[in-house]
Amino acid sequence: xxxxxxxxxxxxxxxxxxxxxxxxxxxxxxxxxxxxxxxxxxxxxxxxxxxxxxxxxxxxxxxxxxxxxxxxxxxxxxxxxxxxxxxxxxxxxxxxxxxxxxxxxxxxxxxxxxxxxxxxxxxxxxxxxxxxxxxxxxxxxxxxxxxxxxxxxxxxxxxxxxxxxxxxxxxxxxxxxxxxxxxxxxxxxxxxxxxxxxxxxxxxxxxxxxxxxxxxxxxxxxxxxxxxxxxxxxxxxxxxxxxxxxxxxxxxxxxxxxxxxxxxxxxxxxxxxxxxxxxxxxxxxxxxxxxxxxxxxxxxxxxxxxxxxxxxxxxxxxxxxxxxxxxxxxxxxxxxxxxxxxxxxxxxxxxxxxxxxxxxxxxxxxxxxxxxxxxxxxxxxxxxxxxxxxxxxxxxxxxxxxxxxxxxxxxxxxxxxxxxxxxxxxxxxxxxxxxxxxxxxxxxxxxxxxxxxxxxxxxxxxxxxxxxxxxxxxxxxxxxxxxxxxxxxx
Ligand SMILES: NC(=O)c1ccc[n+]([C@@H]2O[C@H](COP(=O)([O-])OP(=O)(O)OC[C@H]3O[C@@H](n4cnc5c(N)ncnc54)[C@H](O)[C@@H]3O)[C@@H](O)[C@H]2O)c1
Numbered sequence: 001x002x003x004x005x006x007x008x009x010x011x012x013x014x015x016x017x018x019x020x021x022x023x024x025x026x027x028x029x030x031x032x033x034x035x036x037x038x039x040x041x042x043x044x045x046x047x048x049x050x051x052x053x054x055x056x057x058x059x060x061x062x063x064x065x066x067x068x069x070x071x072x073x074x075x076x077x078x079x080x081x082x083x084x085x086x087x088x089x090x091x092x093x094x095x096x097x098x099x100x101x102x103x104x105x106x107x108x109x110x111x112x113x114x115x116x117x118x119x120x121x122x123x124x125x126x127x128x129x130x131x132x133x134x135x136x137x138x139x140x141x142x143x144x145x146x147x148x149x150x151x152x153x154x155x156x157x158x159x160x161x162x163x164x165x166x167x168x169x170x171x172x173x174x175x176x177x178x179x180x181x182x183x184x185x186x187x188x189x190x191x192x193x194x195x196x197x198x199x200x201x202x203x204x205x206x207x208x209x210x211x212x213x214x215x216x217x218x219x220x221x222x223x224x225x226x227x228x229x230x231x232x233x234x235x236x237x238x239x240x241x242x243x244x245x246x247x248x249x250x251x252x253x254x255x256x257x258x259x260x261x262x263x264x265x266x267x268x269x270x271x272x273x274x275x276x277x278x279x280x281x282x283x284x285x286x287x288x289x290x291x292x293x294x295x296x297x298x299x300x301x302x303x304x305x306x307x308x309x310x311x312x313x314x315x316x317x318x319x320x321x322x323x324x325x326x327x328x329x330x331x332x333x334x335x336x337x338x339x340x341x342x343x344x345x346x347x348x349x350x351x352x353x354x355x356x357x358x359x360x361x362x363x364x365x366x367x368x369x370x371x372x373x374x375x376x377x378x379x380x381x382x383x384x385x386x387x388x389x390x391x392x393x394x395x396x397x398x399x400x401x402x403x404x405x406x407x408x409x410x411x412x413x414x415x416x417x418x419x420x421x422x423x424x425x426x427x428x429x430x431x432x433x434x435x436x437x438x439x440x441x442x443x444x445x446x447x448x449x450x451x452x453x454x455x456x457x458x459x460x461x462x463x464x465x466x467x468x469x470x471x472x473x474x475x476x477x478x479x480x481x482x483x484x485x486x487x488x489x490x
Contacts, residue, residue, distance in 0.1 A: 017045040018434045019085035021109070023075040023100050025051040025060040027315055028114055028141075029091030032417060034060055036426045043430045047085050050078040055318050075100040083108045087433055090114065093187060094194045098123040101138070105130050110137040112429050116203045116452055117445070119195045124452045128445045139429050139441055140448035142207045143421030146428060149394040149411035153376065153387060154212055156409075161398055162380025165213065168361040171375040172205050177265040179347060179367025180254050180338045181312045184229045189343035197345040198222070198462075199455035202365050205374065206351075206458075207443070207451035209361055212378075216450055217353040217361075219469045222462040224349030228368070234339030242337060243330045254338040256329045260316055262286075267305065272371045273392030273412070281305045282392070311417075351458045387411075394419055 020037075022029050029051075037044045048070035051057035061071045072078040075092070079100065088109035090100050098118045104111050111131075117140050118124045131138035144150050157165065174183070183201070188194045198206075210216055235248035242249065242256040249255050259265055264286045271282035281302050285292050289306075296306035313320040317328040329335035348366035355361065373390035387396040393412035399405070413420030431440040457468040 016434075017041060017043055018087055018430050019047050020044055020087040020089055021048040021050070021078060021085050022046050022060065023050045023078070023088060023090045023104075024092035024096075024114075025049055025053075025056045026091060026093075027311060029089060030056060030060050031310070031314060032422050033089050033091065033112075033426060034063065036416075036423060038063060040426075040430075043434070044087075044426070048072070048078055050075040053318075059318065075103070079103045079107055086110060087112065087429070094119050094200060098127060101127055102130050105134045105136040105138065108136070110139075110433055112139045112141065112426075115141050115448075116195055116199050116455070117448060118452075119199065121453055121456045124449055128449050131445045137432060137438065137441070138445040139425075139432070140443065140445060141425060142204055142443055142448060142451070143418040143425050144204045144208050145211055145421070145442040146424035147389070147394075147411075147419040147421040148413045149387070149389045149396070149419050150208055150212070152409050152411050153385070153396055156385060156396065156398060157212055157378070158214075161383055162378060162385055163382030164380060165359045166379045166381060167359055168209065168213070168379075169377045170205055170209060170361065170363050172202055172363065172365040173369030173371070173373055173375060174201065174365065174367045175265070175269055175369045175372035176253060176367065177259050177269075178312075178372055180229070180259065181315070181334070183345050183347070183367060184338045184341050184343045185334050185336050186315065189341060189345060191345050194345075196455065196459045197347075198349050198351065198365065198458050199452065200345075202349075202351075202363060203451045203455050205363050205365070206454040207448065209353075209363065210447075210450050210454075211443070213355050213357075213359065213361070215355040215357045215359075217454060217470050218356045219467050220351055220353035220454065220457055220461060221467045222349060222351045222458040224346045224365075224462055226344065226346050228347055229338050229341070229343055231339055234337060238337050238339060240337055240340045241330065241335050243335055246337065256335045257326075260313055260325060260329060260334065261322070263308065263313070266312070269372050269390075270392045273373070273388070273390035273394070274414075275393060275412075277301055278414075279392070346462075349458070349462065351454075351461075353454075389419055 025034065037046055046064040046066060049057060049060050049066055050072040051060060052073050057071055070084065088104040089112045090097060090104065091114050092100065094116055097113055101111055101113050117127050127138065182188050183197060188200045194200055235252060237247045239246055246255065267282040267285045271279050274282060278301060281292060282305060285305050292302055293306045295302035309320050313325060316334040317324045351363045353361050371390065373388055376387040378385040383398050383400045385396060385398050388394060396409040396411055398407045416423035428440040431437050453474060457470060457473045461468045
């Protein structure tokens with residue numbers, strides 16, 4: 001049968017877009033997957049939305065032309081109706097995944113569920129079992145698998161270019177300002193309300209390690225804690241909100257208007273990996289902001305910088321005009337002093353593991369990088385691989401031990417967020433459902449489970465100061481319950 005844009009065409013009819021409902025129209029649901037649907041109306045169309053925040057719900061409904069009777073303030077009344085579509089995208093916060101995902105599968109929806117799939121091992125297993133029992137597709141948003149960068153890396157390993165893999169060291173360098181935004185001031189700052197940082201930030205990285213190695217760990221251990229973002233490190237006299245006259249406003253890197261209004265950290269970080277015109281404009285934003293603003297009148301590329309309203313501003317306030325942004329910083333959580341927040345998640349953690357087939361690996365995650373990005377180094381018996389996956393671009397380099405030849409791959413993809421992974425994940429989800437091509441999905445829910453179990457095991461190892469044997473852990477699961485009852489405080 002003929003295909004158009006990866007969709008199956010029946011007879012002469014044009015392919016129909018996949019009909020979907022959205023649960024949670026926040027940053028991921030509204031700004032990423034909603035935006036994808038608007039750019040690809042031939043592939044996917046949202047026909048209903050559940051979102052308690054009125055402004056977000058109205059904006060999403062307006063953008064996607066969703067009638068009033070298909071707008072809901074929570075997922076329960078939406079899922080209580082007869083299925084309104086084939087697919088359900090579930091993009092609520094971490095602890096609000098399990099119940100709507102289970103209900104959606106029971107009511108016949110195929111599901112795209114944000115990561116982490118759930119915040120306890122028990123709930124993760126429940127979800128995987130439910131998908132297998134109901135026969136529904138359950139896609140977990142491990143966007144890194146869909147990037148050119150990690151796909152190229154996997155191809156290199158599979159082709160045997162490195163010889164025998166001996167050891168991997170992978171770093172998730174979260175920048176200091178991203179850490180402050182998401183894990184000190186923001187949604188993932190408290191384990192009891194969201195998830196342990198190693199799960200929230202690094203289930204992607206653990207998943208990538210498993211995928212690259214085509215193997216799973218035999219045992220692992222972990223260390224780390226919350227070192228810096230604590231009250232005792234506050235500048236003398238710092239108030240609880242930056243805009244309440246902080247004496248350190250000219251020197252503190254975490255001064256909220258510097259991060260969100262000036263936005264220099266974001267553009268500096270972007271410029272590090274970018275090339276050509278985008279790099280020049282990002283650099284100019286700090287040195288000659290007036291020029292970038294003027295250029296924005298005539299150039300869409302410059303306007304993307306001068307009139308930027310995306311992440312992280314869009315998280316601080318919906319529709320972040322300068323006035324709304326300033327108001328939100330004055331009174332809202334993102335204007336808080338990073339030393340006077342109620343955060344408790346770690347700001348550095350290292351996981352050391354050995355795979356069943358022998359190679360060792362470390363994952364280092366921390367929230368103090370000057371430049372945000374994932375760095376990978378893989379040592380093989382024949383060659384070494386080094387790679388960087390940053391905000392502005394990505395590359396991989398392989399060097400042969402014997403001849404010294406160096407091969408460099410440009411794996412940049414600025415098509416969408418997460419190095420192109422966001423769009424490719426959505427395209428695969430649509431293809432998997434519309435064309436009945438389940439192979440388009442690069443992982444099953446059961447495969448996604450392994451990375452989550454590794455994160456729970458790493459937490460158990462860190463808190464209990466021990467080595468966890470994964471064979472036992474997989475059978476038993478973790479002892480962690482919701483609200484992090486095993487957490488060790490520093
Ligand atoms: N795949 C990735 O790389 C990636 C990146 C960032 C975040 N995430 C994950 O995506 C999920 C959503 O993150 P976000 O940044 O979009 O959060 P968000 O807070 O912006 O969005 C969540 C939305 O869910 C809504 N909601 C709350 N209760 C609801 C209910 N009962 N029914 C329907 N909607 C409800 C909230 O009002 C909010 O608008 C999180 O689990 C997060 O960890 C994944």
